[in-house]
Amino acid sequence: MLDKVTAKSAMKTDTTEIITSMKRFREPPVRPHAGDVAIVGAGLIGLSIAFELASRGATVRVYDAAEPAHGASWAGAGMLAPLTETIKDESLRRLCELSLRAYPAFTQAVTAASGIDAHLRLDGLIYAAFDSATRDDLLMRAERLQQRGFPVRTLDHREAIAFEPVLGKRLVGAILMEEEGHVDNRRLGRALSAACSALGVAVKAGAGHVRVKHDQRKVLGVWTDDGFFAAGVVINAAGAWAARVEGVPPDCVPPVFPMKGQMLALALPPALIRHPIWVPDAYLVPREDGRLLIGATVEDCGFDSRVTAAGIHVLLDAALKALPVLNDFAITETWAGLRPATPDLKPFIGATPLERYFLATGHFRNGILLAPVTATLIADAVEGQEDETLRLFALQRSQPEHAHV
Ligand SMILES: Cc1cc2nc3c(=O)[nH]c(=O)nc-3n(C[C@H](O)[C@H](O)[C@H](O)COP(=O)(O)OP(=O)(O)OC[C@H]3O[C@@H](n4cnc5c(N)ncnc54)[C@H](O)[C@@H]3O)c2cc1C
CATH class of the missing domain: 3.50.50.60 (FAD/NAD(P)-binding domain)
Structure with a gap:
């Protein structure tokens, strides 16, 4: 370092x-062959x-x-x-x-x-807190980023729910990265x-x-x-x-090596969730067809790309703790991939x-x-x-x- x-x-x-x-x-220059x-x-x-x-x-x-x-x-x-x-x-x-x-x-x-x-969407990514310690960390982080001129907004409970109604009553606070988003x-x-x-x-x-x-x-x-x-x-x-x-x-x-990531998808009604949401220990990313992706583990286990019970358990546990409303939706897919790490x-x-x-x-x-x-x-x-x-x-x-x- x-x-x-x-x-x-x-x-x-x-x-x-x-x-x-x-x-x-x-201003792209004129390109030679x-x-x-x-x-x-x-x-x-x-x-x-x-x-x-x-x-x-x-x-x-x-x-x-x-x-x-x-x-x-x-x-x-x-x-x-x-x-x-x-x-x-x-x-x-x-x-x-x-x-x-x-x-x-x-x-x-x-x-x-x-x-x-x-399906590029750059209309904001929300980071949600469900306890006061996480909320305080998020607020400090937002302040640091705002001081450096980054487009980050703090949301109170009402604003966060208006942005993503699914966040529910347990939400304590949230910050919004206004220009971030996702692509399919x-x-x-x-x-x-x-x-x-x-x-x-x-x-x-x-x-x-x-x-x-x-x-x-x-x-x-x-x-x-x-x-x-x-x-x-x-x-x-x-x-x-x-x-x-x-x-x-x-x-x-x-010196590149694999770093496994496991994920799963739930079938939700389209547009129930419209923006990516980070919660403690997991993130949720919506797709236009209603799938909600939940990710991702970061595992140093060589070229092993199996989906494991423990990996999926960790992700579901984090997602359902934050949003119990997800309990009843069907799991439609699980998968794993290898990130190229250095x-x-x-x-x-x-x-x-x-x-x-x-x-x-x-x-x-x-x-x-x-x-x-x-x-x-x-x-x-x-x-x-x-x-x-x-x-x-x-x-x-x-x-x-x-x-x-
Ligand atoms: C679970 C998970 C979640 C992620 N989430 C995000 C995210 O939200 N945002 C983000 O920006 N990134 C994310 N990433 C990281 C991102 O997916 C990778 O960094 C990126 O896809 C790497 O792209 P690549 O083309 O280098 O590798 P790959 O997509 O793996 O492509 C490499 C290709 O090389 C081929 N290949 C290998 N060796 C040979 C050979 N000798 N001869 C011929 N072909 C060969 C393979 O078959 C493969 O198709 C995530 C990754 C994972 C696993």
Whole structure:
């Protein structure tokens, strides 16, 4: 971890750097042709990069060992919530905010190319307290965020109930993150796959465990179950499996590891709950069709992706304690996914020591949120545009010795 002095100066540099990126984000430069690109992994990260690069004129192929957008990107809750998530690292929080701001234009472009609406909703996320200690913590947190200019509002009981009637009599207080929200990540996955196809991207499902081929200096392409495909650029977007992508030099392997998350869904009447609600030890995220997602555990148990009795018990216990009104609704689905975690909880975005081999992985709890900004940063890097922001997310940054979550 950074010591205090380094952290302070890093924060200053981060601010300048990310503001520069934000300006560029609003005024995209004229793009040169990006060449032939192979992407390993068709999650939201790989597909967003493919969509961005193809929009800029590159020839792109995406290879997935399984189905596109069926890994963590399918398992996630789709919350877009950089403030609620309490991200301690300033550079990561700013990157998340940048991506949140890019979301409306991103989903609009994906919908225009695919005809599929990903149901983006950025009309607030509520954090609810059911005892006075939690309420006091929330109020302090809201005050700190307000002092820094963030759009956070405290709600009294009447206002909170007006916002989400389901919160009920036991509610003691709540805060509202006014500009946060959610996207239906499964619909976004389908939309991105269709948008990529519409732009001529070849998305290959069941390609086997894709391996990278390189010479002394640079990448040459990828090996799949269907043989070798030459590519001038290879991007590792293999999520929790990114460290297992074979064929690259040891100093290009990112220290990414899986962190399991379990969730379940209840069938509610549509619009009974309209905004994501955080309660102690769980969050609830509504979908347009009436499903209510309840998540999520964070478990360090390797590549085990089973749904367990204990995992579901913990989530239901937290949700029903907060909202007993949920007791009578049917459970329609349980599932688990593997988040790509890193020792310092920051993603790896950018170049590696192997020429033309890039990483876009390790997005941990915020990969759905970070998809638009990751796509832009990687596409810029592939086109050879230097971006100072990438230094903060480079593979070569120093890492703490042990993972901590
Ligand atoms: C329960 C849960 C809740 C979450 N909630 C949120 C949330 O609310 N908001 C948010 O922003 N984020 C959330 N996340 C995190 C987010 O889902 C992930 O950070 C993000 O989806 C990672 O995307 P990805 O494309 O890197 O990985 P994935 O979606 O896992 O995609 C990686 C793909 O790579 C493929 N692959 C792996 N190895 C190879 C290989 N060698 N060859 C070919 N293909 C390969 C896999 O088959 C997979 O399809 C959540 C995650 C979980 C599990």
